[in-house]
Amino acid sequence: MNQTQRIAIVTGAGRGIGEAIALRFARLGMAVGLLDIQKENVERVKEAVIGEGGAAAAIACDVGSSASVEAAIAAVENAFHGTPLILVNNAGVGGPFHRIDEVSDEEWERIISTNLRSVFLFARHLLPKMKAAYFGRIVNIASVQGLFGASRSSTYVASKHGMIGYTKAIAAEWGPFGITCNAICPGYVDTAMGVQAGEVGDHLRKVLDKSPVKRIAQPDEIAAMAAHLVGPDSGYINGACITLDGGITCHVGIE
Ligand SMILES: NC(=O)c1ccc[n+]([C@@H]2O[C@H](COP(=O)([O-])OP(=O)(O)OC[C@H]3O[C@@H](n4cnc5c(N)ncnc54)[C@H](O)[C@@H]3O)[C@@H](O)[C@H]2O)c1
Known part of the structure; x- marks a missing residue:
């Protein structure tokens, strides 16, 4: 990798999986633009990165807003005097675990916009810049719910299926220009979102009962895969959807 x-x-670098990915990337020597709708959280992560001797910029961004995404990319370029050629679309929202007939227009818009529209917005702005550099690495944090259906998560399920489809479309369209795009599909991860989702209907306990490894993932285990996908040994991995669930989907679905 050269400097750019x-x-x-x-x-979504302010906590959870995004924080773990940001810390790991910084330890690998990358300058990391930490984007989150919760500015105070990315300020905290930035201090942690700088405390370890790394480089980071904390930027408030609503990933579902075109203007906010455009401004955040410009802020990263200004902070590091170069174009970001590595992108992890990690910010996401789940809940509030409604049945389809209970989902409001606002809830649908919020989840689809944060989890799916965001991937399009970053791609539209960054893919031409990656093409100009003949290098780009995009990692989308999807979910096993992008592979299966689930009760009381229909909008989330739709958003993550869409994210996986979009991953493959980017891979097909922009692969000829040195750009790869892949998705990671975690099962349960030990974060605020994972714990909250697991409490619904005692779902996490039921899943762990059937889980081959009998535990949920730690955020850094997802970060390790993200680092591999943007690293020097993964140029041939493109359009892949990597299930990282400890084997829970080896059963018929995860319900
Ligand atoms: N935790 C799990 O069990 C699990 C499983 C599968 C997939 N995932 C996916 O992994 C990703 C990270 O999940 P997590 O568990 O770390 O969640 P989390 O709730 O702990 O963290 C999500 C982060 O995204 C930020 N965010 C939310 N909306 C945003 C927006 N509009 N703009 C910018 N930032 C926004 C939040 O402020 C937060 O810092 C999500 O896409 C989630 O769907 C999580």
Whole structure:
């Protein structure tokens, strides 16, 4: 990687999986644009990165807003004097676990916009810049719910299926220009979102009962895969959808 190829954006970097990815990328020597709708959280992560001798910029961004995404990319470019050629679309929202007939227009818009529209918005702005550099690495944090259906999560399920489809479309369309795009599909991860989702209907306990490894993932285990996908040994991995669930989907679905 040259200097420009070491500038990364991680969305939803204020906590959970995004924080773990940002810390790991910074330890690998990347300059990391930490984007989150919760500015105070990315300020905290930035201090942690700088405390370890790394480079980071904390930027408030609503990933579902075109203007906000455009401004955040410009802020990363200004902070590090170069184009971010590594992107992790991690910001996401789940809940509030309604049945389809209970989902409001606002709830549908919020989840689809944060989890799916965001991937399009970043792609539209960054893909031409990656093409100009003949290098780009995009990692989308999807979910096993992008592979299966689930009760009381229909909008989330739709958003993550869409994210996986979009991953493959980017891979097909922009692969000829040195750009790869892949998705990671975690099962349950030990974060605020994972714990909250697991409490619904005692779902996590039921899943762990059937889980081959009998535990949920730690955020850094997802970060390790993200680092591999943007690293020097993964140029041939493109359009892949990597299930990282400890084997829970080896059963018939995860319900
Ligand atoms: N935790 C799990 O069990 C699990 C499982 C599968 C997939 N995932 C996916 O992994 C990703 C990260 O999940 P997590 O568990 O770390 O969640 P989390 O709730 O702990 O963190 C999500 C982060 O995204 C930020 N965010 C939310 N909306 C945003 C917006 N509009 N703009 C910018 N930032 C926004 C939040 O402020 C937060 O910092 C999500 O896409 C989630 O769907 C999580």
